[in-house]
Amino acid sequence: MRELGRRSEAAAPVFRLSRADDGCPSPGASIAPPPLPLWGARPTILVARTGQRDVVTAACPLALDLGLAPGMAAAHARALVTDLDVYEAAPEADRAWLDRLALHAVRHWTPTAAVSGSDGLWLDLTGTTHLFGGEARFAARLLSFVRRLGFTACVAIAGTPGAAHALARFGGAATLVLPEGREGEALAGLPLRALRLAPEALASAARFGIERIADLYPMPRGPLARRLGRGAVERLDQARGFLPEPIVPVVPFEMPCAERRLLEPIATAEAIEQVISDLVADLVADLRERGLGLRAAVLRCERVDAREQLVTVGTARATRDAKHLVRLFRLRIDRIEPGLGIEAMALAAPQVEPLGAEVIGTGFDSGPRAPDLAPLVDQLAGRAGEGALFRLEGRESDVPERAIGRTGPLAQPSGWPAWPRPIRMLARPEALSGVVALLPDHPPRRFAWRGRSYRVVAGDGPERIHGEWWRTTREMWAVRDYFRVEAETGERFWLFRRGDAIEDRTGDLSWYMHGVFG
Amino acid sequence: MTAPPFSPPRPSAEELQALRETVARVAAARGPVLPFGVGPIDHLLNAGGLDGAGLHEVAAASASWSDDAATTLFAAGIAARFAAAPEVSALWALTRFDLYAPGLEQAGLGPERVLYAQGKNDRELLALCEDALRDGSLACVVAEVKAADQTATRRLQLAASEGGTPMLLYRRYRRYGQCPLTDLSLACTRWRIGSLASTPLSMPGVGRGRWSVELVRQRGGPPFSLELEACDDQGRLALPAATRDRAVATGSADLALGHAA
Structure with a gap:
């Protein structure tokens, strides 16, 4: 009967993603339910490799009833019960x-x-x-x-x-x-x-x-x-009970937190900043004692009308520099709505990383140290948003659009091969019209683009770039022939032709504008 | 007892001291100067190069795409030479991303040397630049904007001298045919770059790019206009071969120009 009902109902997630336990979970976080039991109608066993053979490490109640037991060889168990579900044991999990x-x-x-x-x-x-x-x-x-x-x-x-x-x-x-x-x-x-x-x-x-x-x-x-x-x-x-046996307890990670309850509700930016700098000083002292640096900090402001205001800052690198943190929060004070007044503020560090003492210069080593960009990155990200700051890195692709990818602002990316590349590129190549070109290996003599016609006086090329057949079948035979051309009036463009002008399936011989050289 | 020899009237020690102090003050306000390494430009520039703690503006000679590219490369070359030391970065701030990073690398500004910041509008972008300049940990800040009024340029100039970081403001065209350098500005130098036809090679192929580099205004010096070869993979400009030869032939021309400046 169930089969006749609606089939579009959302199924219960079988493999629910559980949060990775990275050693510093937030307090009060309850344990998420584990995946549903895998055993159902069929007997199930777990096996682990020991030496040359698989050994059963656990068996479900059904399998136990059928006479399978931990310690048995997996081949033996399979021989005894034919429709058996066998999974790898995961002791780490x-x-x-x-x-x-x-x-x-x-x-x-x-x-x-x-x-x-x-x-x-x-x-x-x-x-x-x-x-x-x-x-x-x-x-x-x-x-x-x-x-x-x-x-x-x-x-x-x-x-x-x-x-x-x-x-x-x-x-x-x-x-x-x-x-x-x-x-x-x-x-x-x-x-x-x-x-x-x-x-x-x-x-x-x-x-x-x-x-x-x-x-x-x-x-x-x-x-x-x-x-x-x-x-x-x-x-x-x-x-x-004749000899003691102490239990070595698990010590849970306490999130670094600082709190201030205020005698009088505050509402001005100066007062809020003062409380923030006090809180940061408390938190930094705690962090220093425990050898940690924070990557994210949450400021919770409790108002007199029992509302909460949350302000979050993130840092590009673990830090416990009080001045820097206060500056990051100062950029966000205008996002706090004090209402009738704030009566308590708490600052917590939900994301921390180990941060040891840093070696400063001894004065003997010559040369200035490279400036640290992390504080600046945090400051700019606080103004423009996390995604606004980035670096570009080389990706392994010859197709020009796919050769670049964004990476973090503090990364040290690698570059590109030294083929001539334009300084600016169109997001989508634009078709040229009225192209006169000798096929197959010559740059165009003249072409028109955006309502202007250009007469080409010099050209380099072709640089042939093949489609990436492992991405899509449409690129199986695709070919682009890139030319660097200079027009009579001094413009230097990067054009390409689809197809190699010998095989039909490599492209339709249409021409496109893609970039410009200085 | 002989009469003292004739001497022209000399300024007193106090006057000399005052003059020296003035010169020292002005020199201290300026950052380290980055010469172009091209004789005529460095002669004609008042400071002997670009002020390392000042605002410099560049704009394209026309609204065309290739002039735009030439201007971008000109700025990239300067930024690359400012960021030539190891482990320093330049900031490139812009609102619409159409740069092609491999092209920047070929002007000397490799991916490990440039940090991009994308702002939502020009105001946010200028605020970002001001913060970046004041911080002082960057080698150079480049910003592409369409609108920056006199107040904005004043703020940038102050921030640049405070942080000791050079600022390159690339003004893009807002209206077709109206040069963006007509806006008032407090920049140390203002440049206008256009692309020209390159020298024909003896074999088929495209030669090294050629630009018209025009200094529209500089503090304490006259404007000038030159024809130069595009920057190489280290960001260095060069004189065209014909001009180089001529400069060797008439060696005193440079000197005369230097005196005129």
Whole structure:
């Protein structure tokens, strides 16, 4: 029935672009939903290349039901299930998601959160769960949050990180809240690898016939440490709470920000400029302490009528020069409408880059330093707009119109080959009329353009430029023959003829004006 | 006791000192001078070249497209010679972009030496130029405008001397047949450039361009008019071969012209 309905409905975006996590996301930015789960009606597995073969690293519930399991060879899995969707595993993307979740946890749930292994998060819930209605309520809330994101999860809350790690992965329940001091009992029935032991320790334990964690409890500690290594004993003690195991928390990036609340509302340009210079001084001090320079700054002015005015400046290069920033804002003060008065102003730097100390001249090196154009570029861009300042760079094309491209104002572009080129060029070539020319290789003797006829006394050429067949099929055989001609009255033009006058399909032998030489 | 020898009346030490101070003040207000490297022009120019901290105006001899191109190349050549040091840039401000950058490179103004600024109108453009001149980090500022009144040129001249940056103002034709240099201006020099037929080569081909370079007005010097060869890939002008030969034959002509200036 769905098929009979309108077909022009907008489809839900399957691959939603998530914002790149560049280390300085804005605070309060919530995590965007991930792509919809890829598994649906067909079993799906992820494979990764290890050595000479592909190994299954993850399998969807459907595939698990069909008997596929992580660790299996991909060829084996394909042989077992014929209609199988196979994708490459992307551990970096998984890790990025975990990092973002850890950042989210730090901002919303607890100050101490860290990524645990390749598939988990540690949250230190000490003293924070009462804000969410207790540990059980918090765990339920966490589960529904990750379900909304499209993930499944297991939550275990225990007194030690080691126990929580083991119970979340091997406990078998979606939510498990362990009462205080019961770690030993809860861990007793779990397999030994729940303790995060080194592979050698696991191998030797298997040799001694130790399978469960409970088997370790009655063993004397000295021989245990000799046989499985000190690490194993430490892990056991950490899980049972005899040794501390600190969590190294993720530290979220705080956007540099400065704020001033004013005693009296201000409305004059001078007062606003004063506040701006104070704010910039605060922000610059913060930036200097953290070794950052800003690329963009947003000034937020709160008016007494609860409206906000936003002013943004951008810089061509990371800077923390207070004078320069104040000058950039001064150019924009007239865009602020103070209304009845501004009662608070805040300055934030949403885009920052590392900026270390700069070496200034020692006085021994000779020669003046090249002037820095970045402040001027910012100033001019503030007046005329971002796109108004540019440089031109060479592009790899012989077609004259395509040989130039715009680039940033601080770039160091490369030039062009030294074929004679005009100083000014028409945006679109204009057709010539009344052309008298010897074919195929001579410049025209006379032509008329824009209502005037010219008699040519000298000419150079042809310079043959072929069409770029890899762009469009229309240019497959196209040829332009360029001539540089001088008219009797001293004009020097750049003309071209379409076609090489031998093959018909190279062009129709029409003539065009394209540029002028000085 | 002999009578002192006859001497013409000499100015007193105070007068000399005052004169020296005046000269020093005027010289300090001027920036470094950029000579053309072409004997007759440098002789005829009051400062011996273009003032490196002043406003200079150029305009085409007619509204035709090739005169326009010659004027653009003339300005580009001067800008290229101002920006000859490594890692410095010239600013080229314009409202409608029809320059062809490879052509500019062939006048010595490579893509790494020129920063373009596109303004919405002439007023915005002149404001941009003023900021750029005051900043002082550019080697030269070139602007193509259609209208710039006397106040605007005064502001540009002040900004140029303040920032120590030369300014080339290219006045484009507003009305057919009316030379844009008829507007009042405070520029140091005003030039009018037209393109001429080049010297015929002995083989087929187009020779080096030939321009009529006319100095319409300069501060403290007479106007003059010359026929020169177009600038090369370093932005340098040259005397036509015939004139060069003649200059060698009659060596005192330059000197006489220099005294007249």
